[in-house]
Amino acid sequence: MSSTESLPLLLKQLRLHQVSAHWQDYANQANEQHWSYSDYLATLCNLEATQRQQDKIKRRLKQAKLPANKTIDSFDFDAAPSINAAQMQSLAHDTQWVHKAHNLIIFGPSGAGKTHLASAIAYQMIHKDIRCLFTSTMALVQSLQQAKQAYKLNEAIAKLARIPLLILDDIGYVRKDEAETSVLFELIADRYENNSLIITANQSFSEWGEIFPDHVMAVAAVDRLVHHATIINIDEDSYRTRNACQNNSTHS
Ligand code: ADP
Ligand code: MG
Numbered sequence: 001m002s003s004t005e006s007l008p009l010l011l012k013q014l015r016l017h018q019v020s021a022h023w024q025d026y027a028n029q030a031n032e033q034h035w036s037y038s039d040y041l042a043t044l045c046n047l048e049a050t051q052r053q054q055d056k057i058k059r060r061l062k063q064a065k066l067p068a069n070k071t072i073d074s075f076d077f078d079a080a081p082s083i084n085a086a087q088m089q090s091l092a093h094d095t096q097w098v099h100k101a102h103n104l105i106i107f108g109p110s111g112a113g114k115t116h117l118a119s120a121i122a123y124q125m126i127h128k129d130i131r132c133l134f135t136s137t138m139a140l141v142q143s144l145q146q147a148k149q150a151y152k153l154n155e156a157i158a159k160l161a162r163i164p165l166l167i168l169d170d171i172g173y174v175r176k177d178e179a180e181t182s183v184l185f186e187l188i189a190d191r192y193e194n195n196s197l198i199i200t201a202n203q204s205f206s207e208w209g210e211i212f213p214d215h216v217m218a219v220a221a222v223d224r225l226v227h228h229a230t231i232i233n234i235d236e237d238s239y240r241t242r243n244a245c246q247n248n249s250t251h252s
Contacts, residue, residue, distance in 0.1 A: 018047040057127055064132040070119035079242070080113055082235035088117060091230065092124040097196065098165050103229040104198045111238025114200035118167050121198065125165055133160070134167040137174050137184070137199075144183035153183060157190045166191070167198040174211050185217050192224040199225065 002010075011020035023044055030040040072092045077085040091097065091104060104121070106114045122132040147156035160166060174181055191197055203210075205222050212218040 016048055018051045019044045022047055056129075060126045060131055061123075064122060064126055064134055066119045066122055066132070066134045067115060070116045071123050072120040075113065075116055075120055079239065080234065080236050083113070083117075083232070087230075087232075088121075092121045093128075095125060095128050095130060097230065098125060098130055100228065101164075101191070101193050101195055103196055103225055105225060105229055105231045106198070106200045106234065107204060107232065108200075108202065108234030108236065109238065110202055111240045112234040112236045113239055114202070114234060115169055117232075117234075118169065118198045118200050122165060122167055130165055131163050132165040132167065133163045134169065137168040137171045140168065140187075141174050141181055141184050144187065145180065148180075148183055153186065157187055160187065161190060161195055163195070165196045165198065167200075169200050170202070171199050171211060172201045172203045172207070176211060176213050180213065181211055182213055182217065185212060185221050188221050188224055193228070197225070 007023070008020060011017075011023070026040060026043055029035070030043075035043075072089065075088075077083060077088070097104070104118075106117060108114050119134060122134060126132055144153060144156055147153045171184075174184065188197070205226075208222055209215055209218045212221055
């Protein structure tokens with residue numbers, strides 16, 4: 001039998017930080033309350049596992065770069081009757097669509113709540129062990145273009161392929177004349193049937209010709225995106241404007 005003297009050092013070496021911090025307290029409690037050895041061990045293992053899960057979620061939330069405080073609980077569905085609340089709740093709580101590499105495309109005018117909903121769904125997915133990354137489409141296209149110039153586009157796309165859910169916010173802000181957006185097509189083609197995308201857009205598919213270098217590429221991109229996708233149209237005025245109007249009318 002090993003001596004308990006070496007226990008603090010062993011627990012440190014094994015990186016069992018919770019066990020290390022609590023084993024003595026629980027040993028006293030176990031003695032007083034006549035726990036079995038296995039109950040004592042299970043309690044400590046539980047502490048360790050819970051803490052690790054919480055740390056992992058914290059780490060993944062940080063890596064995901066979601067806009068702050070945009071959760072499903074803070075979304076006012078009553079203020080957005082054109083949104084099917086049950087459908088959104090199901091997308092936020094059921095991970096099946098991500099496991100199947102399906103997409104979600106959210107259309108709607110500026111301020112309608114697209115970014116909020118996309119972030120809210122990603123927030124829930126992270127809590128269900130799915131890695132996410134939120135990015136403005138423009139910023140991602142720029143970084144992919146830089147990678148392409150450095151002959152590292154495949155590497156960059158492969159790195160993104162390790163993230164099962166990628167949120168491309170405001171795809172419509174990308175303009176084909178700003179730079180070569182074929183990198184965006186390459187990303188979409190790579191993720192097709194392998195990984196999920198949430199895309200927010202304030203213009204309909206018919207206007208996506210503005211985003212891609214040519215019509216054929218635009219059609220091919222839309223084709224891949226919608227093949228396995230849930231498409232949501234938010235038909236609301238800007239929440240910000242509605243709020244401002246309401247505040248003004250209550251103050252007047
Ligand atoms: P979009 O991406 O469609 O332009 P956002 O999601 O950024 O719009 O929404 C604009 C602001 O209004 C954000 O601060 C968002 O949190 C808030 N918002 C929009 N719709 C709602 C809603 N139904 N309930 C609560 N907040 C909302
Ligand atoms: Mg937005």
